[in-house]
Amino acid sequence: MDSNNAEDNLSGDGDITSVMGFSGFGKKARTFDLDAIFEQTRRTAIERSRHVLDERQKADEEGQSSTTVPTQKDKKIAPAASRKQEDDSSSSDSEPIGPPLPPKEDDVDDDDLVGPPLPPGYRGSSALSDDDDEDDEAQEDNEDDDNPVKKIPDTHEITLLHGTKTVSALALDPSGARLVSGGYDFDVRFWDFAGMDQSLQAFRSLQPCECHQIRSLQYSITGDRILVVSGNAQAKVLDRDGFNVMECIKGDQYIVDMVNTKGHTAMLNDGCWHPKMKEEFMTCSNDGTVRTWDVTSEKKHKSVFKPRSFQGKKVIPTCCTYSRDGKLIAAGCQDGTIQIWDRNLSVHTKFHCRQAHIPGSDISCLSFSYDGLILASRGGDDTLKIWDIRNFKKPLNMANGLTNYFPMTDCCFSPDDQLLVTGTSVKKDEGHGKLVFFERATFQRVYEIDVTNASAVRCLWHPKLNQIMVGTGNGLAKVYYDPIKSHRGAKLCVVKSKRKQKHAEALTQEYVITPHALPMFREARQRSTRKQLEKDRLDPKKSHKPEPPVSGPGRGGRVAAHGGTLSSFIVKNIALDKTDDSNAREAILRHAKEASENPYWVAPAYKKTQPNPVFAEDSEEDEDAEKEPEWKKRKI
Template sequence: MAASGRDDEKTGEDISSVMGFSGFGKKARTFDLEAIFEQTRRTAIERSQRVLEDRQKETQGALSGGPSTASKRRERPSASTSSRQQDSDDSSDSELIGPPVPPGLTAQADDDDELVGPPLPPGYRGSTADDDDDDDDNDTMEDDDDPVKKIPDTHEITLQHGTKTVSALGLDPSGARLVTGGYDYDVKFWDFAGMDAALQAFRSLQPCECHQIRSLQYSITGDVILVVAGNSQAKVLDRDGFQVLECVKGDQYIVDMANTKGHTAMLNSGCWHPKIKEEFLTCSNDGTVRTWDLNNEKKHKSVFKPRSLQGKRVTPTCCTYSRDGKLIAAGCQDGTIQIWDRNLSVHTKFHCRQAHAPGSDTSCLTFSYDGTTLASRGGDDTLKTWDIRNFKKPLQVATGLTSYFPMTDCCFSPDDKLLVTGTSVKREEGNGKLVFFDRESFRKVYEIEVASASVVRCLWHPKLNQIMVGTGNGLAKVYYDPVKSQRGAKLCVVKNKRKEKQAETLTQDYIITPHALPMFREARQRSTRKQLEKDRLDPVRSHKPEPPVSGPGRGGRVAAHGGTLSSYIVKNIALDKTDDSNPREAILRHAKDAAENPYWVAPAYEQTQPDPVFAEEESEEEDTDKEPEWKKRKI
């Protein structure tokens, strides 16, 4: 082989000289691999022999009470290369196969025994004393394989959304913000990084007025939120709650729903496309599933119309995209699950007629993270998984899961090994539970009692590793583990509550007038405390109550005769000792004073009033004579 290498090298030199570049560059370095392997093998053999010799001497010294191996190792001079070569040749009969034995091995080995196979692990001493350590390692590996150990339920926080059912939950992709919606028409925004231990929402609004919120979801970029309510027009809000888009309403008098621009009846569900950030999906009681483009609010993008076995219109109650966004699935009121290719809206690609009981509303459809399994939560109190490659019958079925709400959720765990759903209960008849099923065996492996109300929504965020739950009594709960979870609820529970600012009723805002004249400028207050002390001494600013009136009274207030007007009247008028039995005499008693000192009427007409002229009095006889004939009385 070496000869052939030299021939190739010579041939290369001849070619380089012919081509004319023999004088340029450096010669390539060559390696003799056989020599390298031989040297490595010899070195490994020598090292193994030295370890065995030291161990034998240590054992013999322990039996005879001689010096330790460490002291001998320090006293022994290093052997020369020639002696090692000779020793290795002499001991060729007892060669060690494989890598060297690790230090710490105290198992007795005879000179004739050969060590075959890989080295034993460190810490092994040839006895069963460390079986407990091995068991601990096995337990750790079992914990890693057991998905139940990964459920983050050691701690929880409760967010008070309201008093009615929390029917919608949404978390942005980063897990920083949570939105909740309910039957009370409110949508509340929660910021985990900005909240303190008081756990208050930083914004609350009613985007759809008096319509119940049915679905909330952040887009894949987290900058907008899809709001699906009980009306026929879905809305898109930005992160601060301002409206970005409102879908157009269709014409309800058109028979073919494909010929109208939007939904004409109440919406049931909606979601964003997992790959395209501008596209979202909605389904409605008008019997259609429509896709929309965020940049075009005038018309839907495409229409899918679920049909029954007889070809009649069927109402879709839930809809979703597959993980790759190529398929659109809808669960319908007749118990069917229909799946279309996103680009072919006429005929279904997969169809199961008897997925759930006929007449039951399928409340949720969700795809697994690997994209091969579809989970459906039916209104017939069942949870089923389906293989979309063989869509004729379900893979697994779980029964007895009570559901009273048309939006009861189910979701997969981040590692795709568990399936989670919630159960409903009637008022004061038990607790709603969060139930965990093993995906393969569909055995119930764990459950959490959430509250004394139904569990409606559940959401397991893959980044945070935290579980969000919406209940029927207005609570949104977040379950987390301080070790296994990331950020999210861990950020706000460690913050102290902010002190509430006391309302300072005595303080007054200081108005700065920069161009006022010096005589109108007020001295700028330097301390709020001093200003408060001054205001306390001022009876007007401190609203000091007026003291009781002494004397006859003033300003409409009565004196100390009593607290009311009636008591004043009783004291001064009703108990008056003067006798006013003859009212005419009581009035005429003041006539002389009024004539001598007129005060009420005469002063007003003193300048303009003319002198009064009175008629002269005549006798009665003259009066009768002067009367006309027609006035005289006939006798």
């Protein structure tokens, strides 16, 4: 009874395991005799090769080899059979190694086939050569990918004319649709790549800071605002179309402690937006402070950072930037030091490198790499250095001989973080400004671009567009791109032809055909446009002939011609009369002869009643009195 129950339980468990899908658990794994399998495979291969050779011999004897075309099946088998025969002849004692040859369809079933059949179009050694060529091409492509110089987009360029003076600021929005340029001529110009044609004209130009040089421009991370840093003490924020959003407040210049002032009190040097927070930006000034601001509160700064020298004295920061994550604030100073603070701790520096550049040389730019570990600094001592943030005592590499005459000369990293770019300065008519490319790992000078016969001041390498923008010392903004490697940007405007100006034809009018009009209202049909133009030219209304000058006293608010009014007559005849009237008697007697001969004003009225004039005659006493000296004459 117990044995029956046990058997029922076992059968029930078996059914359950089979239903659940793990009935095979616990069983012993199958074992295979590999030696026996290889031996069987060897024998099958030998039999197949012998069978193929026998058929070939029979075909040769019957003379069919020269007249018949081998089938696809024979083409597949023959090379393998010949290789097998060579192996058997060379080493008869050794066992064949490798997969068996495919058998004939008549002799072997589909279940006995080992391995996949040869692909259609197989050409033996030629297929191998094609694969080798493809491998070589892929290897060359990989080498091009590994070479960072091949990724520089400089095959084509366009030139944007900003003005005649130095382009000291450049900015691209995050999407790469608009470029903003500012210069020493106080102008800020807006360029829209999608809206420009081959004429390459800016769609807007303005002077946001009046007569102050533009030092820096930058778009916010959302691209809807532009930070404008100029030579005055107040930074401005514009919207995307150039309208004013806010203006930083100016501090009290009579307060000694700059922390207690609400804003900068001296000229600004640089500024930038926070990389993560769209409302915050930073500026540095000649008052010795670096300040952070909030767009929503323009009445006061958020925080103040004060660079100090080794003796604890005030130092002027010449450039400033955020780290890629926005947690660090770095400033380059006039004494050649680089000072980095934690954004939330404004008292003591987190990293401080003394004599990063020669003391007294202004550091013109600081730039963090995209991975956030490397800091590049461009000095006024004609050097370019890179630093590791984790070990900030000594530079990793340094390049010399990079002339720098401007306090805002840029340096930036390539989008793949393998190259570092900066510009060089030249004096007028003494050479060409260049863009110099350094490899980040080895810091070798791998490439150069001759920009123009002036200094290369600003440089940008946009990661989305993969295009390089350069601001020069002669008022040009150049854009370098590659039609294959670059995207949008300059590629959009170079393909658009110039728009033709529409000339307003004021002299012509449309001819309206009215077939059922009465004869008195019917217009004559135009035979020639030229004749109609000549007629319209003679018509004063259609040709907009200017009105002739007014004759007479003037009417309708228009002034009469010269001499037509009393005032103009007086000016012309009396006021402008240059006769000498110093002797009044002579001036009056000048008209005496004409008045006596032709009396017109007074004499005709008294002609009948006027008595004859009686004049005193000259006597001898009078003559003697005239001869007496002045002091003897009687005083009356």
